[in-house]
Amino acid sequence: MKTAYEATAAFARSMDAADPLAPFKNQFHFPQHNGQNSIYFCGNSLGLQAKTVEAAIRQELKDWQDMAVEGYFRAKHPWLYYQYNFSTALAAMMGCSEEEVTVMNTLTVNLHLILQSFYRPGKERCRIIMEAGAFPSDQYAIETLVQLHGLQPDETIVEIHPRAGEKLLRTEDILQTIREQGPSLALVLMGGINYYTGQFYDMPAITAAAHEAGAYAGWDLAHVAGNIPLELHNWDVDFAVWCSYKYLNGGPGAAGGLYVHERFGNDPAFPRLGGWWGNDEKTRFKMEKGFVPRSGAAGWQISTAQVFNMVALKASLELLHQAGIRQLRNKSIALTGYLEYLLQQLPLPCEIITPADPQQRGAQLSLFFPENGKAIHTKMMEQGIICDYREPGVIRLAPAPMYCSFTDVFRLYEVLRNFSV
Structure with missing residues (x-):
């Protein structure tokens, strides 16, 4: 009503x-x-x-002061497992399992990393669809990505513009563009909400259309995370990235988030760039070569959890989850x-x-x-x-x-x- x-x-x-x-x-x-x-x-x-942030930071400082390296195991919130503090709240927000989501790096770093897995252009299927006027960082990421593959951005990136005299994209125009690209389409990458107009796109319909065309569907959810409830798993979204300093109140430059659908996260053969923190915890401390990814989105982690860049997000997410x-x-x-x-x-x-x-x-x-x-x-x-x-x-x-x-x-x-x- x-x-x-x-x-x-x-x-x-x-x-x-x-x-x-x-x-x-x-x-x-x-x-x-x-x-x-x-x-x-x-x-x-x-x-x-959040008013709880100061005490949360003091706790980590105190544990570092008192325990030094032992804080990885004995801190009030052990640093070795710090990334797990976010799983429950983010899974509820994003509409996915706890294994399908993780916190690491920052938004555009995560976008670059995940694109190494999901953009592997072939002779025919190489094009990327995105909305015209996407946030500049996304434009830069895609432009340089296709150049790294020896392709020309003007020929490879397909931008969808509003109709003449309009400022918003029509869903039917997005879906039609996806159908028109057909066998040449490798990836649809859009912002869930356009930063400039505030338009929330029809993520389920666009994702389904991308899959019907044989392409992956990925989303930049910087303006969606903590703003609108999502159902990423049920919508069959392949991957998504977001920052944590907007509606998630994680503070300036806070660690970003990553979602990867379980069909990729549970496939150790699915290609990705590896790092020590993404390796299976059962073999991590054997210090041997041979990358064995952890299951879920955590298999894309590269480096040690950034505790002091995550602590404010932890404090805020506790409040957001309560709400x-x-x-x-x-x-x-x-x-x-x-x-x-x-x-x-x-x-x-x-x-x-x-x-x-x-x-x-x-x-x-x-x-x-x-x-x-x-x-x-x-x-x-x-x-x-x-x-x-x-x-x-x-x-x-x-x-x-x-x-x-x-x-x-x-x-x-x-x-x-x-x-x-």
């Missing part, structure tokens, strides 16, 4: 009072503006710090819907280009300003509205449901209502 919103402070307070997730707001630190919490709508870029991804999604739909409703009450010189259908977006609305977008963003920041700007002309507002409230959204409305642009 669609909520009947009202542009009043009393309505916002009533929604917060009925919100079972409201107490989590007090578990995070907010930047301050004029002595009060900023309006923080930038969780799609960098999530807030529950589906409860977060329910609040997100209502919260983003309220933001949309209030923005529509204002005479702002902009267009909301994110899909109006809540099922086609997450906790983000992209406001396209034909003129003066950067200047307007600067003025918003000066008023204590922390959001971000992306060329050309888009201000992104992302009320993360873990720590944003309906009152926060109404405060934004009050600021913008008296805002001369």
